[in-house]
Amino acid sequence: xxxxxxxxxxxxxxxxxxxxxxxxxxxxxxxxxxxxxxxxxxxxxxxxxxxxxxxxxxxxxxxxxxxxxxxxxxxxxxxxxxxxxxxxxxxxxxxxxxxxxxxxxxxxxxxxxxxxxxxxxxxxxxxxxxxxxxxxxxxxxxxxxxxxxxxxxxxxxxxxxxxxxxxxxxxxxxxxxxxxxxxxxxxxxxxxxxxxxxxxxxxxxxxxxxxxxxxxxxxxxxxxxxxxxxxxxxxxxxxxxxxxxxxxxxxxxxxxxxxxxxxxxxxxxxxxxxxxxxxxxxxxxxxxxxxxxxxxxxxxxxxxxxxxxxxxxxxxxxxxxxxxxxxxxxxxxxxxxxxxxxxxxxxxxxxxxxxxxxxxxxxxxxxxxxxxxxxxxxxxxxxxxxxxxxxxxxxxxxxxxxxxxxxxxxxxxxxxxxxxxxxxxxxxxxxxxxxxxxxxxxxxxxxxxxxxxxxxxxxxxxxxxxxx
Numbered sequence: 001x002x003x004x005x006x007x008x009x010x011x012x013x014x015x016x017x018x019x020x021x022x023x024x025x026x027x028x029x030x031x032x033x034x035x036x037x038x039x040x041x042x043x044x045x046x047x048x049x050x051x052x053x054x055x056x057x058x059x060x061x062x063x064x065x066x067x068x069x070x071x072x073x074x075x076x077x078x079x080x081x082x083x084x085x086x087x088x089x090x091x092x093x094x095x096x097x098x099x100x101x102x103x104x105x106x107x108x109x110x111x112x113x114x115x116x117x118x119x120x121x122x123x124x125x126x127x128x129x130x131x132x133x134x135x136x137x138x139x140x141x142x143x144x145x146x147x148x149x150x151x152x153x154x155x156x157x158x159x160x161x162x163x164x165x166x167x168x169x170x171x172x173x174x175x176x177x178x179x180x181x182x183x184x185x186x187x188x189x190x191x192x193x194x195x196x197x198x199x200x201x202x203x204x205x206x207x208x209x210x211x212x213x214x215x216x217x218x219x220x221x222x223x224x225x226x227x228x229x230x231x232x233x234x235x236x237x238x239x240x241x242x243x244x245x246x247x248x249x250x251x252x253x254x255x256x257x258x259x260x261x262x263x264x265x266x267x268x269x270x271x272x273x274x275x276x277x278x279x280x281x282x283x284x285x286x287x288x289x290x291x292x293x294x295x296x297x298x299x300x301x302x303x304x305x306x307x308x309x310x311x312x313x314x315x316x317x318x319x320x321x322x323x324x325x326x327x328x329x330x331x332x333x334x335x336x337x338x339x340x341x342x343x344x345x346x347x348x349x350x351x352x353x354x355x356x357x358x359x360x361x362x363x364x365x366x367x368x369x370x371x372x373x374x375x376x377x378x379x380x381x382x383x384x385x386x387x388x389x390x391x392x393x394x395x396x397x398x399x400x401x402x403x404x405x406x407x408x409x410x411x412x413x414x415x416x417x418x419x420x421x422x423x424x425x426x427x428x429x430x431x432x433x434x435x436x437x438x439x440x441x442x443x444x445x446x447x448x449x450x451x452x453x454x455x456x457x458x459x460x461x462x463x464x465x466x467x468x
Contacts, residue, residue: 002156002183007073007302007309008292010340016159019184021191027180028197031122031149034177039119039147043098050094050145052172057087057137060168064161068133071160073302073342074256075293079133085422086137086165092424093145093444100146100445102452109463112456117449119147120223121199124192126213127162128205129155129304130259130364136162138424138439139202140169140179146448148200150179153192157305159183189213196220200448203227204261206362207388207433225437225447227261227429229362230390233383234264234419235373235405238273240395241417242280248419249368250284252393254300254346255420258366259308261434262391264419265363267370268382274372278327278350281370285328285348292338300330302342303365309342312365315358316347319367324352327370354385362388376401380408390430393419412438 004014019027038046057064061083068079102115125139132154143150154162159181166181182188193201194216201217201224203210210226217224234252236245252264269277293301303309320326327348334343346366352359359369373379383392391413394405402416412430415421422428427443429435437447 002185004071004157004160005306006070007304007306007342008070008294008338010306010342013070014160016163016183019182019188021187023182024188024191024195027151027182028122028192028195030177031151031180032197034175035119035121035149038144038149038175038178041147043100043147046145046147047094047097049173050090050097050141053141053169053174054087054089054091054094056168056172057083057090057165060164061087064133064164067164068161069293071158072129072132072304073293075298075301077296078256082131082134085424086134089134089137089424090141093141096142096444097145100449107455110458112458114454116452116454117146117445118452119449121148122197123148123150123200123202123448124198125150125152126189126192126201126203126205127152127154129158130256130261132158133161133165135204136165136181139204140165142439142444142448143202144174144178146445148448149177151192151198152179152181153189154181154183156183156185190216193217194219198222200224202437202439202447207435210435225429225439226435227437227439228390228433228435229364229388230261230263230430230434231266231360231362231386231388232262232264232391232393232411233266233268233386234393235379235383235395236267236269236273236277237379237394237396237398237401238270239397241397242273242277244417245395246277246280246284248393248395248417249281250288252419253368254288254366257300257303257344258312258346259304259364260420261362262413262420263364264391264393265368266359266383266386267368268373268379269370270379271372271374278370281348281368282328285330285346288330288346290330290332290343290346291334300346300366302338303344304342306342308364309344312344312363312367315361315363315365315367316344319349319352319356319358319369322353322356322358324349324356324358324369354382360386376404380405384410387433388430389432390434391415
């Protein structure tokens with residue numbers, strides 16, 4: 001059994017059984033046995049079941065949100081939005097289930113040639129602890145919509161809402177074996193990824209873990225999609241709406257206490273406005289309210305785990321040792337009942353060299369490094385000075401510049417004059433150390449199905465003059 005803690009108070013809130021390697025074998029056997037029946041269900045019927053799941057999530061959104069906040073320390077407003085996003089995810093793929101079709105290809109010769117899209121079979125989804133309920137939905141919904149079966153491993157620290165989702169799926173009429181949630185540590189994940197019964201792996205997590213997952217899947221020729229970390233740049237030009245940019249930059253690094261792969265952790269400001277803009281950052285950081293995420297006035301909650309809080313604090317010390325100047329470190333005025341929670345001060349640095357580990361490595365906490373740039377070329381040079389390539393923000397009122405920057409930035413996701421907006425209708429993923437593969441949108445069928453080519457001769461036999 002593993003203790004599950006609330007990061008708000010640091011107290012144990014539940015105990016969850018740890019799956020054994022024998023449990024993994026049983027789950028993979030059940031999934032394999034369930035696949036043949038599930039894949040043969042009419043896609044429209046599968047879609048209706050997914051839409052029912054979406055409605056059940058909506059009906060239980062308040063309960064899910066409260067549980068997610070208790071287990072992750074995220075603001076209730078955020079977890080309620082994520083619950084609705086999960087409902088929308090099932091509804092989107094419910095509508096998409098019967099629209100994944102092949103095509104007739106006009107090949108030369110006397111043939112009728114066409115393609116079909118086939119589900120892989122057992123899809124293993126592995127998710128991190130920062131957005132557990134929505135990520136569970138994001139991994140399960142497209143997999144089963146397109147005829148696969150799903151085995152999901154949530155993070156050891158935050159399994160509660162994934163288990164709740166499994167209950168909802170059964171309530172909606174999905175048979176046991178089609179979706180299974182296995183709780184436990186890294187040994188379980190390693191077994192799931194490396195087993196030959198696993199036909200596709202969809203992973204969200206750190207770049208280091210992603211490299212191991214990709215290698216283990218490749219060893220038995222299972223494709224994998226790896227959505228990994230980021231060190232995203234926010235580029236603020238002098239002609240931007242500066243108030244909007246300030247809001248977007250601060251929320252882009254302090255939202256979810258910085259625990260986002262798309263966190264805008266590197267800020268670059270055009271030199272001519274840098275003094276005023278940096279002063280605005282300081283003012284907003286100084287005014288942040290850090291506290292109990294269940295209270296409406298709270299803007300920043302705790303880190304999800306004690307280990308992550310300690311890691312963030314260490315990166316802050318590293319930044320100081322590397323010469324960074326603390327622009328602002330938000331005061332923690334915590335009530336006694338949450339004094340043992342996993343809270344860290346949102347911290348902004350200036351004068352931090354780009355070689356610092358605090359600039360180069362993903363912190364996963366509310367830590368912002370601030371620098372300046374001279375022009376577009378300099379902004380691109382600095383934005384690209386990282387091995388990650390997940391996201392970027394561009395703030396400018398010049399439409400032509402917006403398109404130029406979007407064309408030149410080597411990242412998977414770009415926001416212009418906004419930040420951190422996501423939808424299942426859009427593909428999502430990165431390049432470089434931010435991984436490969438795309439989830440979402442019209443890219444989803446390409447991830448969760450494979451193409452079969454069929455040739456039917458209208459006149460049986462080999463064509464005249466055919467040579468192999």
